Amino acid sequence: MKGEAQRCACGGARGGSALVMVIWTIAIISAMVVSFAVEAKLQTAANVYMRERVHMDHLVDAGRVLAEMVIAKHQSVVDYSEDENLDELLETDRWIQEKRQLKQTGSTTTIGPIVVDERTTASSGLSSSSLAASPDDELANRGTVTVQIESVGGGEGGGPKFNINNLYPKGNPHYAEIWENILYWAGVPEDDHAYFINAWIDWRDDDDVKMGDYGDNRKDGGEKEYYEDLCEENEEEVYKPRNGPIPDLKELAKIGPFRQHPGLLTGGVYNPEDKEDDQIVVSNITEVLTVFGGDKINVNLASKDVLMCIPGIRSTDYPEDAEDADLISQAIIDWRGGLDKDGNQVDLEEEETGTLIKSWSKLQEITSDEIGKEAQEYIGFTGGQGDGALYRITITAQSVGMTHVVKAKMTIRESKPVYLEWSEDP
Numbered sequence: 021m022k023g024e025a026q027r028c029a030c031g032g033a034r035g036g037s038a039l040v041m042v043i044w045t046i047a048i049i050s051a052m053v054v055s056f057a058v059e060a061k062l063q064t065a066a067n068v069y070m071r072e073r074v075h076m077d078h079l080v081d082a083g084r085v086l087a088e089m090v091i092a093k094h095q096s097v098v099d100y101s102e103d104e105n106l107d108e109l110l111e112t113d114r115w116i117q118e119k120r121q122l123k124q125t126g127s128t129t130t131i132g133p134i135v136v137d138e139r140t141t142a143s144s145g146l147s148s149s150s151l152a153a154s155p156d157d158e159l160a161n162r163g164t165v166t167v168q169i170e171s172v173g174g175g176e177g178g179g180p181k182f183n184i185n186n187l188y189p190k191g192n193p194h195y196a197e198i199w200e201n202i203l204y205w206a207g208v209p210e211d212d213h214a215y216f217i218n219a220w221i222d223w224r225d226d227d228d229v230k231m232g233d234y235g236d237n238r239k240d241g242g243e244k245e246y247y248e249d250l251c252e253e254n255e256e257e258v259y260k261p262r263n264g265p266i267p268d269l270k271e272l273a274k275i276g277p278f279r280q281h282p283g284l285l286t287g288g289v290y291n292p293e294d295k296e297d298d299q300i301v302v303s304n305i306t307e308v309l310t311v312f313g314g315d316k317i318n319v320n321l322a323s324k325d326v327l328m329c330i331p332g333i334r335s336t337d338y339p340e341d342a343e344d345a346d347l348i349s350q351a352i353i354d355w356r357g358g359l360d361k362d363g364n365q366v367d368l369e370e371e372e373t374g375t376l377i378k379s380w381s382k383l384q385e386i387t388s389d390e391i392g393k394e395a396q397e398y399i400g401f402t403g404g405q406g407d408g409a410l411y412r413i414t415i416t417a418q419s420v421g422m423t424h425v426v427k428a429k430m431t432i433r434e435s436k437p438v439y440l441e442w443s444e445d446p
């Protein structure tokens with residue numbers, strides 16, 4: 021009995037350990053299966069993600085080609101005529117309306133969303149087989165792309181602000197008048213104007229010859245010595261003048277007199293060190309300046325502040341007097357907003373180009389002939405065109421719930437697109 025019992029106990033122990041082994045094995049195999057499954061799932065997810073990323077890149081590429089195509093051809097688009105057959109025109113030029121919009125307003129046009137077939141290449145897909153997006157395309161998981169193009173100005177057309185990089189003797193014969201007007205507009209004391217203008221010219225021009233006396237002229241020498249001295253005095257790392265075009269208006273803060281009067285770059289008190297009664301409040305000059313574009317200001321796009329700095333709108337004989345400039349600029353802004361000089365609604369049936377101002381004679385009419393003829397030289401009626409024109413492009417690609425946005429800045433050099441900026445969301 022005892023032996024039996026022992027045997028049984030023995031057999032039971034062996035059976036028990038085998039069972040434990042089996043359970044362990046199953047547990048380990050299950051864990052492996054689960055981990056393989058997780059890995060496989062991750063791998064699939066990674067594959068899907070990679071495939072979508074590649075698809076997104078494809079869509080963005082299509083958007084880029086589309087933007088370049090519309091920009092390159094928009095100036096030569098056939099103008100609207102009353103007896104035209106739009107359907108027929110669309111057959112020969114799929115993007116005629118977008119091109120017209122860009123040409124006529126000099127502002128913004130949006131293309132799409134359009135479907136880009138995965139199998140077609142960007143260029144062939146866009147020129148012929150692209151269709152407007154429909155819900156079916158969403159279901160079929162085909163991607164869409166939307167392109168927004170904003171014409172910022174430059175080249176032979178007009179921009180919304182003054183390009184500071186042209187405001188020096190080699191860049192624009194009228195640089196001095198424009199600078200004076202900007203400084204009057206901002207409220208800078210007349211006696212200080214030359215400091216700012218000379219210091220800017222030195223920073224921008226390619227030589228090292230310091231012109232005039234600006235700020236505290238501590239030691240003789242060229243521009244380089246001036247900044248060496250300025251930096252040493254402020255215990256800063258020494259920097260040199262740019263001697264070329266600046267990429268960003270923030271750089272003005274490094275230039276002698278501008279760094280002494282930072283209020284001019286933000287708007288605010290010009291001379292905080294003076295007692296309160298003598299303090300002057302100035303406007304932010306970066307509101308009317310940019311670092312891109314040509315010489316002309318687009319009268320349909322410019323802000324009232326920019327308009328008020330244009331010679332001819334601001335009196336060339338009494339630039340310190342802003343009263344007329346204010347009235348003329350306001351009349352232009354009102355017209356753009358749909359009100360004529362008497363405060364009545366613009367009759368859009370009567371106006372061939374709506375409230376867009378497309379000619380000098382129209383501008384004279386809007387401003388009751390108060391605008392000075394000098395202004396003609398500074399004003400453009402269309403957006404940028406040709407070499408030097410600048411565009412902001414936003415490409416939005418969408419596919420299976422993913423959205424990818426690219427923002428770019430593009431200009432034209434020797435008739436070819438050149439990207440100055442290209443930033444993609446992560």
Ligand SMILES: [Ca+2]
Pocket residue numbers: 221222223224225226227228229243261263
């Ligand atoms: Ca220089």
